[in-house]
Structures are given as C-alpha cells and as structure tokens.
Amino acid sequence: MTKSIEEINLKIRDGSAVVVTAEEMPDIVSELGEEGALREVDVVTTGTFGAMCSSGAFLNFGHADPPIRMERIWLNNVEAYAGIAAVDAYIGATQESTTEGSTYGGAHVLEDLVSGKQIELRAISKGTDCYPRRTITTELLLEDLNQAVMVNPRNAYQCYNAVINRSDRTLNTYMGMLLSNQGNISYSGAGLLSPLANDPHFNLIGSGVPLFLGGGEGVIVGEGTQSSPSNGFGTVMVSGDLNSMSPDYLRAASFTGYGVSLYVGLGIPLPMLNVEAVRNCAVRDEDLITSIVDYGTPRRDRPVVRTVSYAELKSGQVEIDGEMVRTSSMSSYSRARKVAHELKSLVEAGSFMVALPTRRIDTGKRSHPMRETRQTPRIREIMNAGVTTITEDESVKTAARKLLRGETNHLPVIDAEGKLVGIITTYDVSKSVLLKGESMKVSEIMSKKVVVVSPDEPVDVAAQRLEQYNISALPVVDSDHHVIGILNAVDLGKLFSKRWQP
Amino acid sequence: MKLFLTIQRDVLKRPLISQVVLETGVLINVERAHIDANEGWVLIDLPEKEETRISSRLTELGVEVKKLENAVLYDEHECVECGACLSICPQEVFSFDADYHLVIKEERCVLCGQCVCACPHQALSIRQ
Structure with a gap:
C-alpha cells in the first residue's frame, strides 16, 4: 500500500489526518506492523532544539533620507555583514559584540528582535553621489524592517559526535565544559526525535519542504553546508520569516570560553507515503549510534574513544574503561518534544501542510577537509635546537652559570639517559639563593611537572599551551622524552606577528 | 544539612x-x-x-x-532544560525527571559555582 501526498493533505485539511510524534512511532510500528502503521498514521512529526551556530538572518532596513549605502553595520554593537547592496545585512549568530565580548552576540540580537525589543543600528559609509550620507544611528524594532529572513546554512545535524576530554585540564568548548581526565561526556541531538534521523536517505526531506523553524513556518532551502549524508552527518539549509518566530523556540546562548550560539527549535513533518517511510520513523534511540571523541586532542582528526547509542547517552551515564562517566546534553530534549508536539497540533488543526521535495538532496555526498596549500609551521621548524640542559645532580651555582652563559631563562633538567625530568628557571635559582644559599642541587629546586610539546605539533598548539599555563618556554621532546629543543614565547610571538595580520 | x-x-x-x-x-x-x-x-x-x-x-x-538555603538561584525563563549542568556538578545537584524536566536538589550544593560557568543560557547563579 502507498499513499499520495495529495491524499494526506486532503485529510489534514478536513482535520482527519492521524498525526503522531517520532517518539510515539516505534511502539505503533511494533504493535501494528509496518503495513498496519502505514494504514493508521498519516504524518510523523519530528523535533530538535539545540545550539545551531550556523544560523543568522538577512535584514532589510529600508532607505534613510538622505540615503546611505551602509558599508559597515553594527546592531547593538554586533557587526553584521553589509557587503550586500545599500540597506541589507546578514547578521550571523556567532558574531560577538564589540563592547560586551562573548556575553552578547548575533544570536542575542536575533532573540531580542523576535522578543519585540528595540535594537540600535549604527552604520558608516564613505559617501557617494547617489548615497551621500556617511553615518547613521537609529533605533529599530523587528516590525520596522521590510524583511527579516532567517537563513541558516547548516542546521539539524543528522547525528553529532559525543565528546570527552582525556587531557589533564578542563576544556571550554562549543560542546560545553569538558572536565579533565574523562570527567564527563557531552552530546547533542534529540536522538529518535531528530528530523534527519527519521529520514536518513532524504526521501522526504529536501528543497521546498515546509518545516517548523523557531516557532514559525519555514522552508528547507536544500543541502546544508558541510552536509555529509554518506557517513551519517547530513545537514539542511533552512529559511523562515523572523516575524513568525518566538523566543520560546529561538534562544541565544553563550558558552564560557567559547562564544555565542543560537538555540533553534526545528521540526519537520514527515508524510507516511509508504512502508519505507514508516520503517525509517520506527527508529529508536538504541539504533542511533554515534562516536565519543576525545577533544583533549586539539586536532581535526580526534581519537574515537568508543561508539555509543543515544539510549546510553540519554541514560545519564556511559561506561568508559570500566568506569561510569556522567553525560550532559547540550540540546534540550524537553524542548525538542515541545517542538514535535506543537508541530503535531498544527498539522492536526489543518494549519500545516506537508510537501515532497522539489529537488532531492545528494545522499552520496561526503564533506572533505579544507585543502591547505600552506602547511602551518611545525614546532620543529621554529624551535631552538641548541638548547642548554642541566642534569639533576649538578649544583644550583652551575645552573646559574649556564643560565647566564646561555642567555636563557629556562634550563630543562635531564637524567643520565638524557630524558627530561624537570625544568628550572632564573626565578627558581634566585629564590633558592635567597633561601638556602648556593649549596643546593638542581633536583631540589626544579619543577617536576613540565609542560612540553612534541616536534611535529603545529605552532598554534604551542601558543595555546603557553597561554593556558601562563609560561614563557616549552621544552621540545621526542617520543622517548629526550629534549631536542626549546621553544620560547618570544620566537613564537615574532612568527605570529609576521604570519597573519588582518 | x-x-x-x-x-x-x-x-x-x-x-x-x-x-x-x-x-x-x-x-x-x-x-x-x-x-x-x-x-x-x-x-x-x-x-x-x-x-x-x-x-x-x-x-x-x-x-x-x-x-544554607536556596543556594542555587535558578532563572526558569532563561533555562531551556538542555542538561549542560548535569554532568559537571560534583555534588549531582541537577538531574532530569522522567519527562526530561530539570530537577534541582539544592540542599546538596557546596557553592562551587561550576554550573554558573557551564550553563549556556546564564540561567544559574549562586547565592553570595
């Protein structure tokens, strides 16, 4: 048996369509079988509510008098992209305020607009014959704009990696706070309620399909940026009118140490046309598998610690190396449910129709990493290989002499086999002289916990590490912990100042 | 207590x-x-x-x-019940009920303030 989209829309219009949420569907299919569920259910509603950084809106302000071609625009001190005609701008969710930093950003501007709050616009221009005005400052409400169209390049991830941190310090990431030594696990996504998880082959989801976006009705533009459905990481680009949205489903967020993001409530109604559609919507959290990835490795390809189902993630704890580690969700499951239920009511009330894609999304696509024609310099290339070292048994006096002669402030301390066992600085030496004279041995005053880098790490990692630990030099060690060089902050500073300037 | x-x-x-x-x-x-x-x-x-x-x-x-009473100040209008606070609290103050609504056992709080930093919606603060 199959059903046509017209048939389903007819039933929606006359109020007789049977609508269930994607959370209710698996049990219905278990009970009635696929054919039975197809006969019974017309539409399955999905929902998700999570941080979707790749969001923003096109705004048209209308012309001022005298007119201005706005070249740079700030909305509540958050810069919007103004390189599009005279009075249009795109405000991106993650753009941060020039005055308030990461506590206020584009996402907050969007939430404020939708909440009916007044926004201050400032803009500058060089002035032209047709647009003579050079500056403008004005206050605006959402209703004062001609258009405010949300266009989110990449929303509703089909699946997202869960994350853990195996390093020895707490990390602040876009996946929230990750405690050191695998202290917690963070994940995102609504599992069985997620729109794309219920249509993994993009049979029903594609260009032109209506969706619930931020509390209003929007439309799927098509393939999302970075979409990679062939390995389960599909995304969609979506659009909707900001005027139809509500702060219940559009919420700005600020992640400590990371920045601003926008929580978007998004749901797609899926018409049950055939057995395959029913089968896809019968998916359970147990069937949805993702990887737990170690964010303690600051590289693109991070080690996978294990795979895990959404059922395990939602249970609140997951076993890692025989130990139960607690989980946190970054997206809201209660709000995802609210989206699916709200969408269900809208379809039942006959005010939300379903449609088939006017253009299919390429399911074979796999996103690839950036082509880099210039490799970031590695530590090996800029480290100082002529490093002066000292052994544990030498005296502080010898250390002082070496520090002076080497014109350095840091001496890596090595054992008899040449392996790094500590570090001493001019500060340590001065302190020891004051305390106990110069009769002490290096091993008595050295710091045993040494922050190091390896020669093949990118220089950016070293820069981040120097800043994190508030230190000014890093011994470079090979895989056997032999000291092969030293990297100091001054060299790194020179490199960065030459390398990139805005 | x-x-x-x-x-x-x-x-x-x-x-x-x-x-x-x-x-x-x-x-x-x-x-x-x-x-x-x-x-x-x-x-x-x-x-x-x-x-x-x-x-x-x-x-x-x-x-x-x-x-120590009402140690955790909770802004229910800002909170979206994501659950970011659940795993970072050393005292397990936060949990979900069966319907994924946030439950706060504030009598367990030791005022560490970790949740204040971890909340993406700035919905939590600690009584000073």
Whole structure:
C-alpha cells in the first residue's frame, strides 16, 4: 500500500489526518506492523532544539533620507555583514559584540528582535553621489524592517559526535565544559526525535519542504553546508520569516570560553507515503549510534574513544574503561518534544501542510577537509635546537652559570639517559639563593611537572599551551622524552606577528 | 544539612570547628572553606538533628551562623532544560525527571559555582 501526498493533505485539511510524534512511532510500528502503521498514521512529526551556530538572518532596513549605502553595520554593537547592496545585512549568530565580548552576540540580537525589543543600528559609509550620507544611528524594532529572513546554512545535524576530554585540564568548548581526565561526556541531538534521523536517505526531506523553524513556518532551502549524508552527518539549509518566530523556540546562548550560539527549535513533518517511510520513523534511540571523541586532542582528526547509542547517552551515564562517566546534553530534549508536539497540533488543526521535495538532496555526498596549500609551521621548524640542559645532580651555582652563559631563562633538567625530568628557571635559582644559599642541587629546586610539546605539533598548539599555563618556554621532546629543543614565547610571538595580520 | 559560617579575622586563628567537634562529639564535614584578609567562611555539613546545638555553640564562639538555603538561584525563563549542568556538578545537584524536566536538589550544593560557568543560557547563579 502507498499513499499520495495529495491524499494526506486532503485529510489534514478536513482535520482527519492521524498525526503522531517520532517518539510515539516505534511502539505503533511494533504493535501494528509496518503495513498496519502505514494504514493508521498519516504524518510523523519530528523535533530538535539545540545550539545551531550556523544560523543568522538577512535584514532589510529600508532607505534613510538622505540615503546611505551602509558599508559597515553594527546592531547593538554586533557587526553584521553589509557587503550586500545599500540597506541589507546578514547578521550571523556567532558574531560577538564589540563592547560586551562573548556575553552578547548575533544570536542575542536575533532573540531580542523576535522578543519585540528595540535594537540600535549604527552604520558608516564613505559617501557617494547617489548615497551621500556617511553615518547613521537609529533605533529599530523587528516590525520596522521590510524583511527579516532567517537563513541558516547548516542546521539539524543528522547525528553529532559525543565528546570527552582525556587531557589533564578542563576544556571550554562549543560542546560545553569538558572536565579533565574523562570527567564527563557531552552530546547533542534529540536522538529518535531528530528530523534527519527519521529520514536518513532524504526521501522526504529536501528543497521546498515546509518545516517548523523557531516557532514559525519555514522552508528547507536544500543541502546544508558541510552536509555529509554518506557517513551519517547530513545537514539542511533552512529559511523562515523572523516575524513568525518566538523566543520560546529561538534562544541565544553563550558558552564560557567559547562564544555565542543560537538555540533553534526545528521540526519537520514527515508524510507516511509508504512502508519505507514508516520503517525509517520506527527508529529508536538504541539504533542511533554515534562516536565519543576525545577533544583533549586539539586536532581535526580526534581519537574515537568508543561508539555509543543515544539510549546510553540519554541514560545519564556511559561506561568508559570500566568506569561510569556522567553525560550532559547540550540540546534540550524537553524542548525538542515541545517542538514535535506543537508541530503535531498544527498539522492536526489543518494549519500545516506537508510537501515532497522539489529537488532531492545528494545522499552520496561526503564533506572533505579544507585543502591547505600552506602547511602551518611545525614546532620543529621554529624551535631552538641548541638548547642548554642541566642534569639533576649538578649544583644550583652551575645552573646559574649556564643560565647566564646561555642567555636563557629556562634550563630543562635531564637524567643520565638524557630524558627530561624537570625544568628550572632564573626565578627558581634566585629564590633558592635567597633561601638556602648556593649549596643546593638542581633536583631540589626544579619543577617536576613540565609542560612540553612534541616536534611535529603545529605552532598554534604551542601558543595555546603557553597561554593556558601562563609560561614563557616549552621544552621540545621526542617520543622517548629526550629534549631536542626549546621553544620560547618570544620566537613564537615574532612568527605570529609576521604570519597573519588582518 | 549545611551551615554557612562567617568568621571574623580575630576569631579565625582558633581551631573552632575542631573544638566544637570535640566538645559535642558531632561529626562535622567541612565541604568548602575560604579565607581572605579580613574574614573567612566555611561551609559545613552536619546531621539535621544537631543543628541547634552546633549553631548555638558556634555563635557563642563568635561565629556568624547561617543556614544554607536556596543556594542555587535558578532563572526558569532563561533555562531551556538542555542538561549542560548535569554532568559537571560534583555534588549531582541537577538531574532530569522522567519527562526530561530539570530537577534541582539544592540542599546538596557546596557553592562551587561550576554550573554558573557551564550553563549556556546564564540561567544559574549562586547565592553570595
């Protein structure tokens, strides 16, 4: 048996369509079988509510008098992209305020607009014959704009990696706070309620399909940026009118140490046309598998610690190396449910129709990493290989002499086999002289916990590490912990100042 | 239950808590302590039934004693019930009920403030 989209829309219009949420569907299919569920259910509603950084809106302000071609625009001190005609701008969710930093950003501007709050616009221009005005400052409400169209390049991830941190310090990431030594696990996504998880082959989801976006009705533009459905990481680009949205489903967020993001409530109604559609919507959290990835490795390809189902993630704890580690969700499951239920009511009330894609999304696509024609310099290339070292048994006096002669402030301390066992600085030496004279041995005053880098790490990692630990030099060690060089902050500073300037 | 003790500089140097433990035989758990130039504060946990006895003895010794109540300030309009706070709290103050609504057991809070930083929606703060 199959059903046509017209048939389903007819039933929606006359109020007789049977609508269930994607959370209710698996049990219905278990009970009635696929054919039975197809006969019974017309539409399955999905929902998700999570941080979707790749969001923003096109705004048209209308012309001022005298007119201005706005070249740079700030909305509540958050810069919007103004390189599009005279009075249009795109405000991106993650753009941060020039005055308030990461506590206020584009996402907050969007939430404020939708909440009916007044926004201050400032803009500058060089002035032209047709647009003579050079500056403008004005206050605006959402209703004062001609258009405010949300266009989110990449929303509703089909699946997202869960994350853990195996390093020895707490990390602040876009996946929230990750405690050191695998202290917690963070994940995102609504599992069985997620729109794309219920249509993994993009049979029903594609260009032109209506969706619930931020509390209003929007439309799927098509393939999302970075979409990679062939390995389960599909995304969609979506659009909707900001005027139809509500702060219940559009919420700005600020992640400590990371920045601003926008929580978007998004749901797609899926018409049950055939057995395959029913089968896809019968998916359970147990069937949805993702990887737990170690964010303690600051590289693109991070080690996978294990795979895990959404059922395990939602249970609140997951076993890692025989130990139960607690989980946190970054997206809201209660709000995802609210989206699916709200969408269900809208379809039942006959005010939300379903449609088939006017253009299919390429399911074979796999996103690839950036082509880099210039490799970031590695530590090996800029480290100082002529490093002066000292052994544990030498005296502080010898250390002082070496520090002076080497014109350095840091001496890596090595054992008899040449392996790094500590570090001493001019500060340590001065302190020891004051305390106990110069009769002490290096091993008595050295710091045993040494922050190091390896020669093949990118220089950016070293820069981040120097800043994190508030230190000014890093011994470079090979895989056997032999000291092969030293990297100091001054060299790194020179490199960065030459390398990139805005 | 938890008591929040504020201790003035001149009193600070005496081993007050040990003294009270020895005198009363009540096992007191020190959960957090902070000392700065002028005063210090200590958060202690003790059995509910011993509260009056311990409070009055500490007050006699010059300590300002306050019962720790409503430690976690929660803004329900900002909260979206994501759950970012669940795994980072060392005291397991936060959990979900069967419907994924946030449950806060604030009597467990030791004022560490970790949740304040972890909340993406700035919905949590700690009573000072």
